[in-house]
Amino acid sequence: MNITDFQNIIERTYGERDRTRGVPSTVAWLAEEVGELAQAVRKGNRDQQLHEFADVLAWVATLANQMGIDLTDAAARYANGCPTCSALPCAC
Amino acid sequence: MNITDFQNIIERTYGERDRTRGVPSTVAWLAEEVGELAQAVRKGNRDQQLHEFADVLAWVATLANQMGIDLTDAAARYANGCPTCSALPCAC
Numbered sequence: 073m074n075i076t077d078f079q080n081i082i083e084r085t086y087g088e089r090d091r092t093r094g095v096p097s098t099v100a101w102l103a104e105e106v107g108e109l110a111q112a113v114r115k116g117n118r119d120q121q122l123h124e125f126a127d128v129l130a131w132v133a134t135l136a137n138q139m140g141i142d143l144t145d146a147a148a149r150y151a152n153g154c155p156t157c158s159a160l161p162c163a164c
Numbered sequence: 165m166n167i168t169d170f171q172n173i174i175e176r177t178y179g180e181r182d183r184t185r186g187v188p189s190t191v192a193w194l195a196e197e198v199g200e201l202a203q204a205v206r207k208g209n210r211d212q213q214l215h216e217f218a219d220v221l222a223w224v225a226t227l228a229n230q231m232g233i234d235l236t237d238a239a240a241r242y243a244n245g246c247p248t249c250s251a252l253p254c255a256c
Contacts, residue, residue: 081245084252085246113227123238
């Protein structure tokens with residue numbers, strides 16, 4: 073799946089509702105989901121881990137939508153390897 | 165950019181080093197980056213926000229790499245809209 077397609081489907085699924093709640097609430101939800109991912113990584117099974125990785129991606133995407141950030145533009149920071157040393161693998 | 169391509173480039177750039185540090189350290193780094201994103205969203209400029217969104221995506225990707233999780237499989241959870249109500253937009 074394309075990052076842009078994922079961001080668009082999250083916009084169509086949750087954009088209006090999440091925008092109504094506002095950015096601070098979305099940041100709080102993202103933090104909550106990162107906590108759930110941390111727990112799934114520590115003691116969850118594979119299905120739970122997949123679920124929580126998906127939810128973190130979805131909350132990052134809806135926050136980006138509210139901020140007018142294109143995640144494909146963001147991801148481009150790493151397109152050529154490490155953005156600090158420009159090496160692949162990173163040689164920092 | 166494709167989610168798989170992004171995950172692969174993060175593996176090639178940071179995989180060996182991040183794997184050496186281990187999963188708990190990667191979870192800690194991810195938490196730190198989410199904090200930096202929250203700050204950039206609150207008071208950063210657009211470039212800082214792009215940077216921090218990118219870093220959160222990168223840390224999610226390297227954690228997924230260490231856990232053997234394919235983020236494209238994870239993202240598929242939202243491919244048809246809300247995974248709970250199967251509606252688009254979500255009708256939960």
